Amino acid sequence: MRYLTAGESHGKQLTTIVEGVPSYLPLTTEDINESLLERQKGHGRGKRMQIEKDLVDIVGGVRHGYTLGSPIALVIHNDDFKHWIDVMGEDPVEDPQAVRRIVSRPRPGHADLNGALKYGHRDMRNVLERSSARETAARVAAGAVAKKLLAELDINIVGYTKEIAGIKAVEFPDYTYEERDNKSKASSVRCLDPQAAEQMVNAIDQAKKDGDSIGGVVEVFVEGLPAGIGSYVHYDRKLDGRIAGAVASINAFKGVEFGIGFEAARLPGSQVHDEIAWDKEHGYYRKTNRLGGLEGGMTTGMPLVVKGVMKPIPTLYKPLQSVDIETKEPFNASIERSDSCAVPAAALVMEHVVAFEIAKAILEQFPHDQFPKLQEAIKNYREEIRVF
């Protein structure tokens, strides 16, 4: 399973092609829209999120509610494009100087300047239109297909907020997927801990008032994975490596950790590892899950738990100093509108990004031409490892 995305933030549309999905996976427009709409939620989002509803159009690979086995094409139209035709149109323009909204002032914390240097863009709109976090909608669309596939295999995945601006949610180690999913959806900051959530909301409002922005930590929890997904035999097949790579490629993410993560540097080995137990009913299992369900590049059968950290959005009302690339004069990067905190949405994005990597690993390991056969193979595998 692989995918490509295309599209600029104010362009005509976002396009995603997902190749390698089995035939006969049930999949509807609603399945994907549900994910897209969740992405737009969250206390602290700017106005744009409220105005435009992202809706998918499935334009290939699905017929009568089932995948065909052929590549799936997903389009998210940009209704606002009609106001951007002059600025973003694909046709040549007579007078390049007359183009409006040229960006010669790179924003710190964005791809603007580095992208301009690399691709030779003097109008940095050419960078920011693609480097914008809007592209994550296309990744969520791809991930929604993966999430549906996993759900049909009884593998459920949810992302939520663990920390915003230093406010940490308490741990609920015993919460099931369902509890996490319900509580996450019920919270305006996608946080399982109502007390922390309230503080987070206040912190977001305060940041907005201050013209500042705040970041946070999000967690993705995956329930139902059998042991042995991934591999230890070659470095680029380890599941943790693949997940970390995908997560760190999400806009504004600066770190990833599995299970207790960086805490593993502070604890002795005897308190880090998950002892192995067995009983006739369940087969092998662990009493703890400090390693986040991953050991030796493979799943252990315990829930997979991975965190990512998102830096505060760099587009601040509070200006950051930068330099105009034409005049070389310093200026204060000020903006018109922005989100003050995108962490809740980031939880949703990371959920879908992780879903894609897990689904991909499963498809590599099991027969995947026809989805019902995959279902059966997973079922058989669960039994095989139970009695191993």
Added chain:
Amino acid sequence: MRYLTAGESHGKQLTTIVEGVPSYLPLTTEDINESLLERQKGHGRGKRMQIEKDLVDIVGGVRHGYTLGSPIALVIHNDDFKHWIDVMGEDPVEDPQAVRRIVSRPRPGHADLNGALKYGHRDMRNVLERSSARETAARVAAGAVAKKLLAELDINIVGYTKEIAGIKAVEFPDYTYEERDNKSKASSVRCLDPQAAEQMVNAIDQAKKDGDSIGGVVEVFVEGLPAGIGSYVHYDRKLDGRIAGAVASINAFKGVEFGIGFEAARLPGSQVHDEIAWDKEHGYYRKTNRLGGLEGGMTTGMPLVVKGVMKPIPTLYKPLQSVDIETKEPFNASIERSDSCAVPAAALVMEHVVAFEIAKAILEQFPHDQFPKLQEAIKNYREEIRVF
């Protein structure tokens, strides 16, 4: 540039093939041996490291001290194999029951059990021989080629220990690559801070006495990277994603972070981003480097700074509970010999793993058939972005 490795811990040899290296890169056996020998150093390693010296044999792709452009093959022989022929030989055996050193007891924290379930190994030696951290020697060999390539482009990279068992080294933000490299090599725990280093040594000795193991945080620092390496245009081309993926695939690593990393969740946006400055001599630059030299999936021209966390080695004298897969009886996983702390070596491994990803990204971006042309192209690019 791509590579494959092969070889079991007690097998005949480790083999690495690196494909895609330009012609006329100066490269000698010594260049690679230097890295391999550094990997074996470090207070807290077990006896094995002291007995066997890993030495490379270049068996393809290099002639008279220069790369040919053809694939480079690197072999690290295992002198001890003669004692393991019966156990690890490739030839069929008459009586599989008579094979010695069968492993039916999976060690928590290792790939043993998950690998057995996945590949159907009832003798888990078939897992541990490959999942062993010994394979990192093969990855270091590949990374040594990359490191040499980078050095010849005036891009220098060093890994060192930031934290062991909760003991944190102080920050030396102004240290150059050279200072970091010198101080790292001078320290038995590869730590820049001598006070912390002393405490770390003590902690390692104490852990050994306790029959326990300890982990830590390592940092890799890369100096000399021009801005614009990596890309924002597609998620799988972002340099941070690729580095995170490679680092998280190192044995026992449980997390990765760039620059201030998880601290970004606690600071307001105005204190996270690196403002952009310019002067005629240097072109664009940053006064701070909180984002670790990466912005929008690309380098910023500041040093690239990335940390990884290594969990304590799971092979402890202090036993962890597990279950024999044949008898299903619980047992205490006890071991004969082991390292109590492998963090210093992990710093070296991560250095080489990061070097490979960076070299790969550079080769994708610049002409790379002939190394001297690559050198010239990098030089020209540095000037172009200086005057951009």
Added chain:
Amino acid sequence: MRYLTAGESHGKQLTTIVEGVPSYLPLTTEDINESLLERQKGHGRGKRMQIEKDLVDIVGGVRHGYTLGSPIALVIHNDDFKHWIDVMGEDPVEDPQAVRRIVSRPRPGHADLNGALKYGHRDMRNVLERSSARETAARVAAGAVAKKLLAELDINIVGYTKEIAGIKAVEFPDYTYEERDNKSKASSVRCLDPQAAEQMVNAIDQAKKDGDSIGGVVEVFVEGLPAGIGSYVHYDRKLDGRIAGAVASINAFKGVEFGIGFEAARLPGSQVHDEIAWDKEHGYYRKTNRLGGLEGGMTTGMPLVVKGVMKPIPTLYKPLQSVDIETKEPFNASIERSDSCAVPAAALVMEHVVAFEIAKAILEQFPHDQFPKLQEAIKNYREEIRVF
């Protein structure tokens, strides 16, 4: 450079995403439409080609007539979809039995039966909608981007018909690209030889009358390639291997050959190889081009010449025997409408498929972030090898 395509023959649209194109390549809708319209021409096409004009909509990666460096998304809408919503819509249907146009009768020579067995499709419309040669329009769109890139590097490529139904065009070894392109476009069967062309037209008409179909051989000619594109160092980097792989993946193609191709089995070595000459003005050159401009997996600097063979279209008025997969009863595969010969269009498709592989190989070898820099690098390389 890589691409994915999606879309069913009677679905909403064909979608192509091309990733890895440099910034600042001039590219317009017209550039791509020109290729798409050429694909629809050719004596012997059925009615469908005449009714629907394929036109591209560039929906990502291009702004104001230039590529941005970001992925390029290309859409070819299917205006006829409104008549196919019930049959091909993505939404679940209440009564799957009521769906019209179910295909339970596999056509010999098509993917129908094999695809049904693999993906478990009992309605083989699920196969044929994707396996249809209509998908080549999406590949032509991707190839048109490559063709434009090559043209701007003074590398020109054209495909034409060499043989239809055993009627062979004479060789015009001295024709330039321009002559080949002009004569090909002027011919209703895309054949350089007017006498042969006339016979081919007659053969096509006769086949139509007979209710039969005919195939042929097409040739692609590439002028302006410098020597040394491709590589000998690893098998999967050889340019001939990559071109052969891409050509053999075109619908209905059953063979590929370079230069004299299969004739090389009949001639002594002294009459097969192209002797090497040199003069001050041109540097190294060849007096003959029997090997089709490829030697050791790389270009020689002579025109690249590659042929492909297309089998006759299997959808015949003259019935072929097959078996209904529901009733297991034999039936005669009869059809309502069809092309009797698609060879001229196949020449155009192959031209674009080869263009993509060549552009890809060039982008791997030269700096490719910014197109003007690529142009300069190619210019410099041409001079370097001239004076080598």
Added chain:
Amino acid sequence: MRYLTAGESHGKQLTTIVEGVPSYLPLTTEDINESLLERQKGHGRGKRMQIEKDLVDIVGGVRHGYTLGSPIALVIHNDDFKHWIDVMGEDPVEDPQAVRRIVSRPRPGHADLNGALKYGHRDMRNVLERSSARETAARVAAGAVAKKLLAELDINIVGYTKEIAGIKAVEFPDYTYEERDNKSKASSVRCLDPQAAEQMVNAIDQAKKDGDSIGGVVEVFVEGLPAGIGSYVHYDRKLDGRIAGAVASINAFKGVEFGIGFEAARLPGSQVHDEIAWDKEHGYYRKTNRLGGLEGGMTTGMPLVVKGVMKPIPTLYKPLQSVDIETKEPFNASIERSDSCAVPAAALVMEHVVAFEIAKAILEQFPHDQFPKLQEAIKNYREEIRVF
């Protein structure tokens, strides 16, 4: 499944790493040596083939006669390297001018000149040592693993000579795999037709006498493939495309065709396609196999038949004109020793190259962690499609 090879013709060794092989495939040194020794046979080979016996050393991934699931490393040592240390050693030399056997005279038909231009080699030994057909021994080693895997799935593959220097073997359409394998091995030119074989031997002897070389056509025949291997859903997953790409990347191959191949350009559609039949015992089958067992990018269940053409070896006693790259003087490329015909060996090489692509396609489609499970899955699939 993927592989890399490394090694120069007169270097220390050839190295192959094959990654992605399931665990518990029976595999011995003999399995691979059998293939290597077959490669060295054949009337018309030069002396080198008779002196050195290529023997493999399995140095990773296999234990006690079974694969481990970890990467397999295969080494073919070059005993003659001791005589080549000065010329080919990896260590820097004091006086590069003093190096013996510098090659400044490119041989037409070889990679010498194009490789020199690309990689900047003024000593073209740096090209020819890697571009030499000796590398095919490393590919045969990789293919031998694939061939063993296929054999254990009752999929058998054999390559043989169809034509040498215009002498064509008659067709034996009804020969089984076993007959083809036996007759091929019994013939000194690996030809099924004893009359043609005799003429071929004479032609080879005559060519040798003439100081010339001759090429030919080889065919690979694969029996036992179930229908539906490969895919039509995306161009780069079509099995014919992959096989053609791999075959065209074999040294000296100039063309590939499937089934009747180029003949398809001369026959009407009604005589090209393979009608579909069915009976209760066999399920679907074809009465003819004109398309060579491939339709729509997938297997049909009939034997896969693919031909490749090898040009005459360009290293002739009969000189070809070329130019010294230092003096720019023309010279006659003369040689000391050579094969006059390598077609029989090419049949063996192609057999192994095709085996690898088929095994790879099967592993992508079926569960492949444990070989016994793959066996069972193939068995079940055969039954499923029989009763489809």
